[in-house]
Amino acid sequence: MKRALLLLVALSSPAFAALTAPEAKMVATIDAERDRDFTLLRKLVDQNSGTRNLAGVRAVADMMKAELEPLGFTVRWVDMEAKTQRAGHLLAEHKGDGKGRHILLIGHMDTVFEKDSPFQKLVRRGDTVEGPGVDDMKGGLVVMVAALRAMKQAGTLEYADIRIVLSGDEESAGTPVDLARADMVEAGKWADAAMEYESLATEDGKDVGSISRRGSISWVVTATGRTAHSAGVFGEGVGFGANYELARIVDTFRRELREPNLTYNIGLMLGGVEVAPTTAEVIAGTASGKPNIVAAKAIATGDIRALSNEQARRIEEEMRAIVGKNLPGTKAEITFRESYPAMAPTEGSRALLKDLNAANADLGLPAMAELDPMKRGAGDIAFVAPYVSGLVGTGIVGAGAHAAGETADLSSIPRQAKRSALLMSRWSRMSRSK
Ligand SMILES: [Zn+2]
Numbered sequence: 001m002k003r004a005l006l007l008l009v010a011l012s013s014p015a016f017a018a019l020t021a022p023e024a025k026m027v028a029t030i031d032a033e034r035d036r037d038f039t040l041l042r043k044l045v046d047q048n049s050g051t052r053n054l055a056g057v058r059a060v061a062d063m064m065k066a067e068l069e070p071l072g073f074t075v076r077w078v079d080m081e082a083k084t085q086r087a088g089h090l091l092a093e094h095k096g097d098g099k100g101r102h103i104l105l106i107g108h109m110d111t112v113f114e115k116d117s118p119f120q121k122l123v124r125r126g127d128t129v130e131g132p133g134v135d136d137m138k139g140g141l142v143v144m145v146a147a148l149r150a151m152k153q154a155g156t157l158e159y160a161d162i163r164i165v166l167s168g169d170e171e172s173a174g175t176p177v178d179l180a181r182a183d184m185v186e187a188g189k190w191a192d193a194a195m196e197y198e199s200l201a202t203e204d205g206k207d208v209g210s211i212s213r214r215g216s217i218s219w220v221v222t223a224t225g226r227t228a229h230s231a232g233v234f235g236e237g238v239g240f241g242a243n244y245e246l247a248r249i250v251d252t253f254r255r256e257l258r259e260p261n262l263t264y265n266i267g268l269m270l271g272g273v274e275v276a277p278t279t280a281e282v283i284a285g286t287a288s289g290k291p292n293i294v295a296a297k298a299i300a301t302g303d304i305r306a307l308s309n310e311q312a313r314r315i316e317e318e319m320r321a322i323v324g325k326n327l328p329g330t331k332a333e334i335t336f337r338e339s340y341p342a343m344a345p346t347e348g349s350r351a352l353l354k355d356l357n358a359a360n361a362d363l364g365l366p367a368m369a370e371l372d373p374m375k376r377g378a379g380d381i382a383f384v385a386p387y388v389s390g391l392v393g394t395g396i397v398g399a400g401a402h403a404a405g406e407t408a409d410l411s412s413i414p415r416q417a418k419r420s421a422l423l424m425s426r427w428s429r430m431s432r433s434k
Pocket of ligand 1: 170
């Protein structure tokens with residue numbers, strides 16, 4: 001009887017033969033800690049940590065500190081309130097034997113749901129949880145902790161050199177951004193491989209690997225013209241007015257700049273005799289004008305999402321050139337503000353995806369294809385992308401991020417934690433890549 005059972009287990013999971021004893025122990029630990037993972041997720045989610053709720057972000061940082069310190073991490077809170085008007089970030093370091101690859105884990109503790117949002121608490125229905133940040137990305141923080149706990153139990157954490165950087169302002173980065181991300185960039189220069197625990201991408205229900213993120217830049221075009229009676233429009237001395245000039249610019253953008261891996265949106269337009277943006281970032285304002293008066297001022301604001309920083313710079317130059325070809329009697333200028341850099345796919349990151357697929361095979365999981373870069377928005381890992389190869393989206397599977405009703409799938413936590421634990425343990429035994 002006993003023998004038959006063993007045979008059955010061996011037949012049903014032949015791929016598990018590829019796991020070493022410590023790896024099998026990590027898998028077992030992760031499977032055994034599912035309830036613990038859920039309890040931690042509930043605790044993290046029920047604590048509001050909207051980016052502007054600085055005390056809430058600090059409370060989540062304390063919870064993560066309480067998870068990481070017992071595993072042997074040295075944890076440090078970096079307060080940023082005076083410098084960037086954001087809470088700050090949590091840095092954790094685990095010193096291993098110094099022989100393997102340096103590993104960087106990235107995440108964020110804030111969510112888009114501020115204290116005054118009606119969406120505050122976690123609700124569970126079977127394996128589906130709904131709550132602010134379950135998907136983006138408190139579920140990812142739980143995956144990270146589950147993987148590290150399994151490594152501790154199996155003895156593979158002992159030799160691993162790991163740094164963790166959890167930002168408190170990913171959803172609305174503090175400025176200046178250079179200062180807000182300085183610690184993350186420094187850790188990126190130290191690391192050989194990075195993983196970012198935002199949600200895992202899926203396509204047709206299958207897990208997909210991701211190694212790139214498009215960057216995000218916002219811009220403002222301001223056009224000015226000579227105001228006059230409308231009867232003089234197009235004519236000498238009056239010209240076309242600010243509204244025609246702005247229309248020329250945005251329509252030329254539409255017709256001339258389209259290319260693969262690029263989008264640019266127009267988010268807001270204001271034009272008339274008097275135009276007054278009411279916020280510094282030009283996301284609201286007032287305009288007044290009349291049918292029989294040529295417009296004096298027009299403003300448009302929008303974004304650019306590009307796959308590489310080179311592509312973004314080139315499109316900025318093309319936009320500048322279009323803006324400069326003014327209609328008679330008008331002037332225009334464009335300004336850019338970078339919110340997030342891009343992370344282009346690289347051979348180094350593809351090699352990490354290969355390592356992930358080796359782990360998948362050994363875990364008896366299907367191979368993961370590489371996600372189309374167009375399908376992944378901006379994120380923190382792009383700040384370290386110039387210095388270190390990385391995997392994007394090693395967190396939970398979820399849906400509806402950034403909207404009330406955001407959900408996540410609890411059954412993806414152990415699957416993702418196993419992948420992470422195997423990767424980190426294996427990378428810790430590979431020689432450094434820099
Ligand atoms: Zn996020």
